[in-house]
Amino acid sequence: MDYTALKIKVTDIVSQSGLLCEDKLLKICHLLRDSIDYYDWVGYYFANHERRELVLGPYAGEATDHVVIPFGKGICGQVAVSNQPFLVEDVAAQDNYISCNIQVKSEIVVPLFVAGKNIGQIDIDSNVKAAFTADDQQFLEEINQMVSVLFV
Template identity: 60%
Template sequence: MIFNALKPEVEAIIKQSSRTIDEKLLDICKLLEDRVAHYNWVGFYFKNGNKNELKLGPYVGEPTDHVIIPFGKGICGQVAVSNQNFVVPDVSAQDNYIACSITVKAEIVIPIFVNGENIGQIDIDSNTPDPFTEEDERFLEFVCERVAQIIN
């Protein structure tokens, strides 16, 4: 499976001592968007200081106007509040969805925890309807665990 092949590559990115955290995060975004066919937009959002909002971090894909997302708004904002993975097989069926592009059909958001606190998330949009499986969730949890190691 593609995810097993990607894990060592994610580990290698995380361990690069000459790269900044943002450079490593961008490299992870590029890797995932490039190697997983149904990942069409890959980015990180992080808690914006003491505010109840998320701020866009490194990402690859179409530019987005959603640089700041209030907690509770959209899929990312809901994950900031719930602390749970959120898999959306059909974004058009979600009442509280913030549309980034008309081509997006599905979304998956996985929180990043540092010392038990939800400090951010990885957000992935797909132009393919209902593409995300439990394997996507487990792999992205792995990615978030590795990212948490360099954020703390």
């Protein structure tokens, strides 16, 4: 997998003028899902700190019922509280997992920081157990760093 080529494409998307932020994020979600075979669902959730919940933003993949997730609930909700990436090799082994699709076997969630504040996260599901590695985490942290300029 060529993470470098994907990062160049993400940089190009982020820098496109005339596109709304949501459209750029949607293009990035589709790019990642279409380019990495074990990225079966890719989406962004954004934090509403006053209500202590995450709200679904742009995504690529099957529709989900989880459009609002309370802080602390599920993998995404835990990342909203911990501010740390969370890589889950086997979602069935997680007590606090929210099932979006019975096909999902593993998940990675990486927070999105702007000026040191967690404003949301990228959430990726895979239908393959133990699909994600430390390389995926580093790659997604870099993607989120590129995306963060959209919110400054």
